[in-house]
Amino acid sequence: MTRSRWLFGSAVFLGAFLLFLVEPIAAKQLLPVLGGSAAVWITCLVFFQTVLLCAYLYAHWMSSRPRWVLYFSLLLVGFASAVGWCWRGAGSGIGTAHPILTVFAVLGSTIGLPFLVLGTTSPLMQVWWARLHQSAIPYRLFAVSNLASLLALAVYPTLIEPHLTLQAQRVTWCGGFALFASITGVLAWKTRSAAEATPAQNVAGFEDGAPTAPMQKRLWVLLPMCAAMQLSAVTRYITANIAAIPLLWILPLAVYLLTIILAFEFPRMLPRSIIARFLIVMLAGLGYALSKQDVEWPLRISIGFFLIEAFIACLFCHSEVYRLRPRRASEATLFYLLFAAGGALGSFLIGIAFPLVFRFNLDLVITCCLTALLALLVTWKDGWNSRLLWGVATIVMVVQIFWINIVNQRNTTVAVRNFYGALRVKQTFGFPGATLRTLTNGNVEHGTQIFGTDEQRHMPTSYYAEDSGVGMAIRMCCGTQPRNIGVIGLGAGTIAAYGRQGDHIQFYEINPAVEPIARNVFTYIRDSGAQVSIVPGDARTSLAAEPPQQFNVLVVDAFSGDAIPLHLLTTQALALYRRHLGPGGVIAFHISNRHVDLEPPIWVLANQAGMQSRIVSSYANDARDEFTATWMLVSDNSAFFAQPEVSSHSSPAAPNSSLRPWTDDFSSLLPVLRW
Numbered sequence: 001m002t003r004s005r006w007l008f009g010s011a012v013f014l015g016a017f018l019l020f021l022v023e024p025i026a027a028k029q030l031l032p033v034l035g036g037s038a039a040v041w042i043t044c045l046v047f048f049q050t051v052l053l054c055a056y057l058y059a060h061w062m063s064s065r066p067r068w069v070l071y072f073s074l075l076l077v078g079f080a081s082a083v084g085w086c087w088r089g090a091g092s093g094i095g096t097a098h099p100i101l102t103v104f105a106v107l108g109s110t111i112g113l114p115f116l117v118l119g120t121t122s123p124l125m126q127v128w129w130a131r132l133h134q135s136a137i138p139y140r141l142f143a144v145s146n147l148a149s150l151l152a153l154a155v156y157p158t159l160i161e162p163h164l165t166l167q168a169q170r171v172t173w174c175g176g177f178a179l180f181a182s183i184t185g186v187l188a189w190k191t192r193s194a195a196e197a198t199p200a201q202n203v204a205g206f207e208d209g210a211p212t213a214p215m216q217k218r219l220w221v222l223l224p225m226c227a228a229m230q231l232s233a234v235t236r237y238i239t240a241n242i243a244a245i246p247l248l249w250i251l252p253l254a255v256y257l258l259t260i261i262l263a264f265e266f267p268r269m270l271p272r273s274i275i276a277r278f279l280i281v282m283l284a285g286l287g288y289a290l291s292k293q294d295v296e297w298p299l300r301i302s303i304g305f306f307l308i309e310a311f312i313a314c315l316f317c318h319s320e321v322y323r324l325r326p327r328r329a330s331e332a333t334l335f336y337l338l339f340a341a342g343g344a345l346g347s348f349l350i351g352i353a354f355p356l357v358f359r360f361n362l363d364l365v366i367t368c369c370l371t372a373l374l375a376l377l378v379t380w381k382d383g384w385n386s387r388l389l390w391g392v393a394t395i396v397m398v399v400q401i402f403w404i405n406i407v408n409q410r411n412t413t414v415a416v417r418n419f420y421g422a423l424r425v426k427q428t429f430g431f432p433g434a435t436l437r438t439l440t441n442g443n444v445e446h447g448t449q450i451f452g453t454d455e456q457r458h459m460p461t462s463y464y465a466e467d468s469g470v471g472m473a474i475r476m477c478c479g480t481q482p483r484n485i486g487v488i489g490l491g492a493g494t495i496a497a498y499g500r501q502g503d504h505i506q507f508y509e510i511n512p513a514v515e516p517i518a519r520n521v522f523t524y525i526r527d528s529g530a531q532v533s534i535v536p537g538d539a540r541t542s543l544a545a546e547p548p549q550q551f552n553v554l555v556v557d558a559f560s561g562d563a564i565p566l567h568l569l570t571t572q573a574l575a576l577y578r579r580h581l582g583p584g585g586v587i588a589f590h591i592s593n594r595h596v597d598l599e600p601p602i603w604v605l606a607n608q609a610g611m612q613s614r615i616v617s618s619y620a621n622d623a624r625d626e627f628t629a630t631w632m633l634v635s636d637n638s639a640f641f642a643q644p645e646v647s648s649h650s651s652p653a654a655p656n657s658s659l660r661p662w663t664d665d666f667s668s669l670l671p672v673l674r675w
Contacts (some may be wrong), residue, residue: 008125009144009186015121016148020174020257022118023048024156024249025169026111032540032567032664034099034510039351039419041249042236043103046351049228049344051112054089055119060333063127065291068192072185078117079181085110086174099419100352114177121145121184123336128191139466145146146260153257157182165665212326219378220338221345226367226374227317228346231256233363234310236350238303251303255311263318272323275316276375276386280393282309287400313371320378359415360408361422361442362401369397405603413437414521420511425521436625439492440515447492448625449522458527460497461625463557463592467649469616469631470555473588474498476643477552484550485530486580488539488568489557489590492517500532506549507532509538540567543576550582557590559598566667569598574605584637592630597672599632600656606634608661610639614650 029042034040062071088110107115122145160169235252262269272546286309300536326335350363376390408415421441428436434452438445447464450456464470474485474495487495490509499505505528509515515534519525525532535542538556543549554577558565567573577587591598599615606613613634620628632653633641641647659671 007183008129011180011183011187012125012145013148014176014183015118016145017152018176018180019115019118019121020149020253021156021160021176022111022115022151022173024153024161025166025173025251026071026107026266028161029166030103030106031565032538034102034538035420039099039236039355039421039647040103042172042347042351043100043419044107045232045235045346046344047104047107048115049340051115051349052119053344055335055339055378056123056333056337056652058116059120059127060337061121062124063333065336066192068188068317071188074113075117075181075185075188078113079177079226081113082111082174082177085114086170102539118177118180121180121214123333125187126331128187132191146264150254150261150556153254155272157250162666162668167665181476183384183456191228211328212331216324217334217338219261220321220335221342222374223317223321223378224339224342225322225346225349226342226370227256227259228343229350229363229367229370230310230313230317232347232350233367234306236361236363237306251307251309255307256314259311259314259318262315263322267319268320270315270319272319272379275312275319276379278312279316279375280389282312283372283393285309286364286368287397291369313368316375317371320374333454334466355417355419355422359417359422360405361405361417365397365401365404369394369401372397414517416513418511418513420513423511423513423517425517431625431663432623437492437522439522445627446489447494447518447522449494449524450527450625457523458497459624460494462494462627463590464494464497465618465621465624465626468618468626468629469650470495470553470557470588470590470632471498471618472616472646473555473631473633474552476646477584477586483530483552484582486549486551487555487557489555490514490518490534491523491557492547493524493528493532495555495557496524496530496532499528499532501529503530505530507534508542509534509536510538512536540573540576543580545582549580551585552582552586553582553586554581555588559590559593559596566669567664568669569601569605570662570664571605571608572664574609578609584640586633586635586637586640589632589634590629591632595673596669599630599653599660600672601662602632602634603653603656604659604661606653607655612638613653614641614646615653616650654659 023044027041030040030044100377108197160172164172166223207291231252235249238252262584285305304564323340326332341542348518350367354363354366372390372393376387376394379386379390408424410422411426411428414423416423424440424467427440428438431450431452434450434456436448436450438448445462448459448462450459460466460471466472474483475498477483482504483500485495485503485505487500487505490507495507515536556568556577558568574587581587589598589602591602603613611634613632616631616633618626618629618631620626633646633650635641641650660666660668662668
C-alpha cells in the first residue's frame with residue numbers, strides 16, 4: 001500500500017508540476033512574436049483551460065469506458081511531441097495577422113498533446129486509486145496537484161528563468177516528462193490488471209450518497225467560471241498596467257491555485273460567514289478603485305489590492321464548489337469535467353469574448369458583479385439578511401458597470417478594442433483657444449494634437465517636444481541634409497511633424513487599429529512634409545526581413561505604455577538596430593515610464609556594444625501641451641554628442657555594471673521595477 005500511495009502521489013505531483021511549469025515557458029516564447037503584448041498570456045490561459053477541459057473530458061470517458069491501448073498510445077505520442085518541441089521550439093516563421101489563432105496554433109502544435117496528457121493525471125489517478133484499493137475518491141490528491149502547481153509557479157521566476165536559457169528549460173522539462181510517463185505507465189498497467197480481475201458489480205458497490213441535483217451540477221460550472229474570470233481579469237489588469245513578464249503572470253495564478261488548495265485541503269479553516277464579509281468589503285473597495293479612472297495608484301498598493309481581491313473572491317467560489325462536491329465515486333470525473341468547463345468558459349469570456357463585445361475594458365467590474373450574483377445564489381438559504389446584503393451588492397455592481405461605461409464615453413470620439421489593448425480618442429474643448437485630441441491605450445497617453453491655429457496643429461506635443469530627446473536627435477542629426485528616420489511605435493504619428501521636404505519617415509506598428517486613427521483622426525501624417533510610410537507587424541520581425549535602411553535616427557518608442565516589449569531591449573535587438581543605422585546614426589529610446597526604470601538595462605546594452613549613451617530630460621509646458629519626458633540617446637558618433645546643444649542639455653547615463661545584459665534567452669524586470 002505504501003509503495004502504491006507513493007507512486008500515485010508522485011504521478012499527481014509531477015504531472016501538475018510539469019503542467020504549470022510549461023505554461024510560462026511556452027508563453028514567454030510567444031511574446032516576441034506578438035510584440036510583447038499583455039494579451040498573450042491571457043490568450044494562453046484560454047488555451048490552457050480549454051485543453052484542460054479536453055483532458056478532463058477524456059478522463060471522464062476513460063473512467064467509464066477504459067481504453068488502455070488508447071491511453072498508452074496517447075502517452076507515447078505526447079512524449080514524442082514533447083521531444084520535438086524541446087529541439088524545435090516555437091515562435092519562428094509564423095504569422096501575426098490573427099494573434100489569437102496564432103497563439104492557439106503554435107501552442108496546439110507544440111505542447112498541445114503533452115499538456116493534454118498531463119491534464120488527465122489528477123482526475124484519472126483518483127479514479128484509478130478508488131478502483132485499485134476499492135475505497136472512496138481521495139480528494140486530497142486534488143490539493144496535492146495544486147500544491148505542485150503552486151511550487152512550479154514559485155520555482156520558475158526565482159530559480160529557472162534567471163539561470164537557464166529557453167532551450168535548456170525545454171530540455172529539462174522534457175526529462176521530467178519522461179519520468180512522469182514512466183510512472184503513469186506503470187500505474188496504468190497495474191490498474192488495467194486490477195480492473196480485469198475485479199467484477200464490475202464489486203466496483204460499483206463502493207458508491208455512497210445520493211445522485212447530485214441538476215442545480216448543484218450547474219454550480220459546478222458557474223463557480224469555477226467566476227473564479228477563472230477573476231484570475232483572467234486581474235491578470236489582464238496587472239500585465240497591462242505594469243509589464244507582460246512571467247512573474248506578473250504567475251502572481252494571480254498562484255493566488256488562484258492557493259485558494260483551491262485551501263478550499264479542498266482545509267475547508268474548515270475559514271467559515272463561510274467570514275469569507276463572505278471579506279468578499280463584500282473587497283468588492284466595495286474594487287468598485288471605488290475602478291470608479292477613479294484618472295487616479296494612478298502606487299505599484300505595490302495596486303498589485304497588493306488586486307491580488308487580495310482575487311484571493312478572497314476565488315476562495316469564496318472554490319470553497320462553495322467544494323461544499324457542493326459529489327458524494328458518489330462515479331460522479332468524480334464529471335465533477336472535475338464541469339469544474340474545468342467553468343474554468344475554460346471564464347477565461348474565454350475575459351480573454352476573447354469581452355474584447356470583441358465591449359469597446360471599453362469593463363472586465364473587472366462585470367466579473368465582480370457576477371461574483372456578487374453567485375454569492376446571492378449560493379447563500380440564498382441562509383436567510384433574509386444574506387439575501388438583502390448580496391442583493392444590494394449585486395444592484396450596486398450593476399449600477400457601477402453603467403456608470404463606468406458612461407464615464408468612458410464622455411468626450412470619446414473613437415473607441416476600439418482588440419488583442420493589443422483598448423484604444424480611445426478623447427476630444428476636450430478646455431485647451432486655451434483650441435480643441436485637444438488625445439490617443440490613449442488604457443490609462444496611458446500615446447499622443448496628443450492641438451486643433452487650433454496652423455502653428456498649433458503642426459506643433460509636436462506630449463513627449464515629442466522640440467526640446468525633448470527625440471526632438472534634439474532629429475534636429476541635430478543631419479544639419480540641412482534630408483533625413484531618414486525610423487520609428488518603432490506609431491501612436492498619433494506626432495514625430496511626422498518633424499518631417500521636411502525630402503525627408504523619409506518610416507513607422508513600425510504592430511496594432512492594426514492604430515494606423516486608421518493616426519491617419520484619419522489626427523493630421524500629423526497628412527500634414528507632414530516628409531514621405532511617410534507605415535510598416536504593419538512587430539518591428540523586430542519587420543526589421544529582420546528588410547535590407548539595411550540607413551536610418552539617421554531610429555526612434556524606439558514602445559515603452560511609455562505599461563506592457564514593456566522586452567524583446568526590443570535585448571543584445572540581439574540592439575545589433576539589429578545598428579544594422580539599420582546609417583553612418584553616425586542615433587538610436588533614441590523613449591524611457592518615460594511610471595513603473596520601470598529602463599536607463600540601467602539600456603546603458604548595459606550600449607556599454608557592451610561600445611556605444612555612448614546620454615539622458616535627455618524635458619519638462620512639462622501646459623501652454624504647448626508638452627509632457628515631462630525622458631529619452632536616452634545611444635550612438636557611436638562622438639561628434640553628435642559634442643555639439644553644444646546636445647552636450648549642454650544631456651547628461652551621461654548612470655553606469656550599472658551589476659545588471660546582466662538582456663538577451664532573447666534572458667530578461668528580468670525585477671531589478672528595475674519602481675515599487
